[in-house]
Amino acid sequence: MNERKYDLEERLIDFVLKVDEVIEKLPKTRMATHITGQLIRCSTSPALNNGEAQAAESQRDFIHKMQIILKELRETKVCLMIINRKKYLKENDVFPALKENEELLAIFAKSVKTAKSKL
Template sequence: MDEKTSRFDLEDRLLDYVANIVRLAESIRRSPAGTHVANQMLRSGTAVLPNHGEAQAAESNADFIHKLSICLKELRETRRWLRLIQRVPLIPKPDIVLPLLAETEELIRIFFSSLKTARKKGTK
């Protein structure tokens, strides 16, 4: 798989991820806590898609690293909101969060690895 195909696969994967975040936010019961958590998760969980796009258009390696760092930060925040949604629970069937949590973990690993590689390239 070439770099161009790999990049678009990740973009599609992020689009699916963000769509699932939106669907989950829509399913959270509307209470003061539910609304707050849904809004926070929606903000952090959807931020990864546009920031990944910004990384693809980075003007330098430092800019690329910065944008990927934002993606990683937002994914880590989203993981915490997902765990809270499941723990409270804020949805009728908290187990439906498990696949989204698993995808969040995988995306965290992908972005962490990409950052590690980008940082190595920046020091050469």
């Protein structure tokens, strides 16, 4: 059987694309434009910082970079929740990105906990 290896980097890139689907549907109001800019920055950061974490110089450096990823994922979640609560889009337009965000938060929180236990 030829199984595909689980690739977190690919999953993070796919997450960026899911969030982009939300961003592209947002209206061009002042608030939506502000949230869009913030969402672009915080949702792309985890994929970019993951490469940094993989090249960490020490266990503490790895943990620090993973915590940055968690921080950015939390910020992304809040932006998506604002979009959802403001009802800029239908809930099912935002839900896939929110669901994936929650799963990534769980993965990275567990990774940080595991890495800290190895110190």
